[in-house]
Amino acid sequence: MLVVLAGLNLGAVTALALAGLATAGPGAAGLLTWAGRGAGLFAEVLIVAQVLLAARIPALERAVGQDTLMRWHRGLGQSTLAVVLAHPLLLAAGYGGAQVGGFLSQSWTLATTYLTATGGFLLVVVTATLSVRTARRRLKYETWYAVHLTTYLAILLAFGHQLAVGHDLAGSPLIALWWKGQLVAAAGCLLLFRIGLPLARSLRHRLRVVSVVAESDDVASVYLTGRHLDRLPAQGGQFLVWRFLHRRGWWQAHPYSLSAAPSGDVLRITVRAVGDGTRQLARMTPGTRVIFEGPYGIFTADARTRSRVLLIGAGVGITPIRALLEELPRSVDVVLLHRASDPSDAVLVDETRALVNARGARAWMVSGPRGQSADPDRPLGPNHVRALVPDVARRDVYLCGPPGFCAATIEVLRQLAVPDNQIHHESFEL
Numbered sequence: 005m006l007v008v009l010a011g012l013n014l015g016a017v018t019a020l021a022l023a024g025l026a027t028a029g030p031g032a033a034g035l036l037t038w039a040g041r042g043a044g045l046f047a048e049v050l051i052v053a054q055v056l057l058a059a060r061i062p063a064l065e066r067a068v069g070q071d072t073l074m075r076w077h078r079g080l081g082q083s084t085l086a087v088v089l090a091h092p093l094l095l096a097a098g099y100g101g102a103q104v105g106g107f108l109s110q111s112w113t114l115a116t117t118y119l120t121a122t123g124g125f126l127l128v129v130v131t132a133t134l135s136v137r138t139a140r141r142r143l144k145y146e147t148w149y150a151v152h153l154t155t156y157l158a159i160l161l162a163f164g165h166q167l168a169v170g171h172d173l174a175g176s177p178l179i180a181l182w183w184k185g186q187l188v189a190a191a192g193c194l195l196l197f198r199i200g201l202p203l204a205r206s207l208r209h210r211l212r213v214v215s216v217v218a219e220s221d222d223v224a225s226v227y228l229t230g231r232h233l234d235r236l237p238a239q240g241g242q243f244l245v246w247r248f249l250h251r252r253g254w255w256q257a258h259p260y261s262l263s264a265a266p267s268g269d270v271l272r273i274t275v276r277a278v279g280d281g282t283r284q285l286a287r288m289t290p291g292t293r294v295i296f297e298g299p300y301g302i303f304t305a306d307a308r309t310r311s312r313v314l315l316i317g318a319g320v321g322i323t324p325i326r327a328l329l330e331e332l333p334r335s336v337d338v339v340l341l342h343r344a345s346d347p348s349d350a351v352l353v354d355e356t357r358a359l360v361n362a363r364g365a366r367a368w369m370v371s372g373p374r375g376q377s378a379d380p381d382r383p384l385g386p387n388h389v390r391a392l393v394p395d396v397a398r399r400d401v402y403l404c405g406p407p408g409f410c411a412a413t414i415e416v417l418r419q420l421a422v423p424d425n426q427i428h429h430e431s432f433e434l
């Protein structure tokens with residue numbers, strides 16, 4: 005339904021842009037102006053699509069999972085930036101009569117005449133530039149996120165500009181209504197699913213920390229309880245975005261997977277300290293209140309297509325795998341590969357082993373240095389996986405760990421002829 009609506013919207017915008025050709029001025033300048041106006045229309049549609057992809061719409065999230073939605077959101081960002089850049093540049097070229105001098109003076113005139121649009125344009129450019137992977141890695145997550153939020157202001161400024169001066173929207177109340185409808189739909193989804201639903205769930209379940217248990221020097225499990233947890237639609241393998249309301253970090257929200265299947269009255273996460281947000285968790289006191297978003301993710305027992313399953317967890321990526329071990333039906337034949345740089349570094353080893361034994365499954369601890377060599381005999385390389393799990397191609401494979409590990413292991417699974425629809429993965433990066 006959503007895909008059909010998006011397709012219809014795109015078709016209608018294309019028709020509107022093409023209709024503008026009929027009234028385009030003569031020559032190259034007329035064509036450039038027409039293309040600039042079209043770019044403005046498409047820029048807005050792409051921005052609305054990006055907002056919708058990031059709005060945590062439950063139907064979309066259930067269909068493809070949040071990591072895929074975020075990948076599409078990021079991918080669309082590049083096209084959006086290109087079209088946003090093209091809009092004023094093409095208009096300046098068209099208004100300037102396709103002359104270099106005219107282009108420069110028209111650029112200045114446009115930038116200083118349409119100040120709100122210029123503000124929105126600059127905000128989008130800054131955010132998109134900072135979202136490029138290399139720039140993004142240098143920023144603290146919270147700084148990048150705060151900058152990213154300013155795009156909502158940019159969208160409002162750009163919409164206002166379009167409705168006030170948009171050539172293709174002027175003169176038709178129906179088209180202007182449709183245009184406003186897009187903004188209302190995007191804003192409505194954001195308010196409903198990113199603010200309303202999380203607040204309602206947080207108020208309903210009133211989660212609080214019961215205890216924090218050290219699993220090792222740098223890993224801790226946080227146990228949480230609340231009201232009506234049996235009605236929280238959470239499954240083993242899913243993650244939530246948690247905001248712990250303690251003095252040192254209430255402004256940060258971080259995604260963590262459930263490290264045990266929800267029991268109806270207790271939830272648990274297990275976290276490795278890698279930065280300020282994760283380090284503070286180990287020092288939380290019982291009673292700390294929690295606001296959360298989610299549960300999210302399609303990395304669940306429901307994704308299974310076969311009666312045999314291979315689970316692969318690397319590092320702290322064992323957490324959702326551990327929860328899945330509990331939730332997969334007993335009839336399922338399970339093999340577990342637990343990857344760690346060193347066995348002493350592995351997380352939740354004893355309880356994972358107990359679950360494996362209880363269901364008569366098989367498990368191997370695979371250790372060795374991190375990083376991916378090209379050696380086919382490397383730990384979890386093709387030869388190694390084939391030797392441990394000869395029937396791997398006939399299994400669903402659930403895989404969780406750092407992004408580099410997941411990408412390399414998916415490659416290995418494809419070499420071993422595991423079909424893509426049998427590979428389910430969660431990488432600890434959105």
Ligand SMILES: Cc1cc2nc3c(=O)[nH]c(=O)nc-3n(C[C@H](O)[C@H](O)[C@H](O)COP(=O)(O)OP(=O)(O)OC[C@H]3O[C@@H](n4cnc5c(N)ncnc54)[C@H](O)[C@@H]3O)c2cc1C
Binds near residue numbers: 262280282324433
């Ligand atoms: C779906 C998912 C499930 C996860 N589950 C677990 C888990 O069960 N156990 C566990 O130990 N870790 C898990 N992580 C990783 C965990 O979210 C990060 O380690 C944590 O957010 C780092 O925060 P920090 O402030 O300590 O570190 P920082 O030094 O601030 O960041 C370290 C890395 O984490 C990323 N990061 C920081 N904050 C966020 C955020 N709010 N959202 C997304 N990425 C962020 C940063 O971009 C950076 O790459 C999960 C991540 C994802 C995406």
